[in-house]
Amino acid sequence: MSRVNWLDCETRFISARAQPAYLIDLALSRGIESHHLLKGTGLFYDDLLSGDPHISANQFHRLIDNSRLLLGADDSGFLYGQQLLPGHYGAASNMLWHADTLLQALQHLQQYKVLLSPLSAPVLRMDEQSVYVYWLDSFNAGKNRQFLIESSMVAVTALARQLGGPNLPWHYHLAHSEPAYIEQYWVHLGEHLRFQSPVSFMRIPREFVSKALPSSAVVGRIAEQEAGLQLSQLPAPDSFTDALYEYLATHISKLTGMEQVAADFGMSTATFKRRLQREGTQFQAQLDRARTIIALDLYLCRGMTNEDVAGYLQFNDRTNFRRFLKRLTGKSPNDLRQWLNG
Structure with a gap:
């Protein structure tokens, strides 16, 4: 790297x-x-x-x-999220306001996440029908994870309503159990909710994010240039775990082990482990996270079979792949496919 x-x-x-x-x-x-x-x-x-x-x-x-x-208060994460995007962050906020389409705004959010969503990284995936926004901890959120998921999803929903209209058909998949304050979800997100998902993500039909928005192309480009300059002045463009996720997502089908990853990050294996420990995590946890999101992406966006997904993730034994998905999602491969398509 x-x-x-x-x-x-x-x-x-x-x-x-x-x-x-x-x-x-x-x-x-x-x-x-x-x-x-x-x-x-x-x-x-x-x-x-x-x-x-x-x-x-x-x-x-x-x-x-x-x-x-x-x-x-049960509503604090939701009220906080309502204020976050586009926000008042100078050029980065102007860039969102003047996006050509909602899809471009979401792409900006992903590219400039350090400026616009510093604790919770959006990861965009899309197929011919839908756009998916996954949410990752950029830094170990611990007990704040649910608060950040709630506020991040509300922030994107509020941004989309301001840019694209109030009745966009978002669907929300949440990794946590249904909370007692479910009415806050209904008020701020709507009723298309599924709890106890393998990972937290949002989904919307692609046609709703591809419509042209009334924006200024010149102002938008100037804002993007200025936001890029602001990003370049930061100590680094990514958190360590965000960079690791991107690396794993790119190399997962040919990964040989932690030693390879550490070397590609310019570290000894011992230094790599210590760096992860400092971030409150371990390599296996990061590998499991990447594999889970990639598996969902392969099922949802590419329509792969169980065998194809297992092979892509380097599980040569179907039993081990089944155990992996069962451990991380609570579902067998077939059950997970049915759940995702339900």
Whole structure:
């Protein structure tokens, strides 16, 4: 690989005046004292007003921890998500506003995820009928994972409504169980919901994201150039685990083992393991995540058979492939195919 630097959980690359500010505003609007909200984050309220402090993913997760604890409300992730996109992030937000189509806006969101969705990475896949948006933890979300999934899906839904109209037929697949506050999903996302999915993703018919939008091509291109310059000024364009996912997705059908991956990342195997540990994860967990998403993509977008999917993922034994899917999705290959097409 040509790149040797990645964002890690301690890199201060997130402007506190961007996504964190929306969460701070939400908490303050509900009477939360700022010193309680910002405890342990390394942030001070006056800093937000007098400068442009940058925080790390770990600091942002601490802010989310505090917000969830202090707000104690079922709707907080949904209300937070409503504000996130296009947002007020300068050129990156203007780029979304002036996209030629909703599909282009989603592609921008994926390409500029570090600026627009720093903790939760969207991954786009498409076939002739549908566009799929998967969601990955860019940094170990832990107990904040469900909050981030809720806010990220609401953010994209709100963006799509602003650009393409209010009645877009999104379908939502969520990895967690149906929560007690299901009415919040109905209000903010609609009724096309499926819980306990193997991974969390959104789906929409392709025709609805391909329609031309009333936009300014010149302003959009200028905004994209400026956003690209902003991205180039960051310490790195990807988190370590996002870069690892992209690598695995590209090489999964010919992967020989962790030693190969570590070497391609310019590290010894021991250093590679330590880097993953610092991010709160392990290679097997990242490999399982990539294989699961790729399996779903092969079933949904390419219509592959069980045997084809198993071969692509380098399972030469059907029993091992069945055990793999059962362990990670709770379903056998045939059951998973039926569930996805149901």
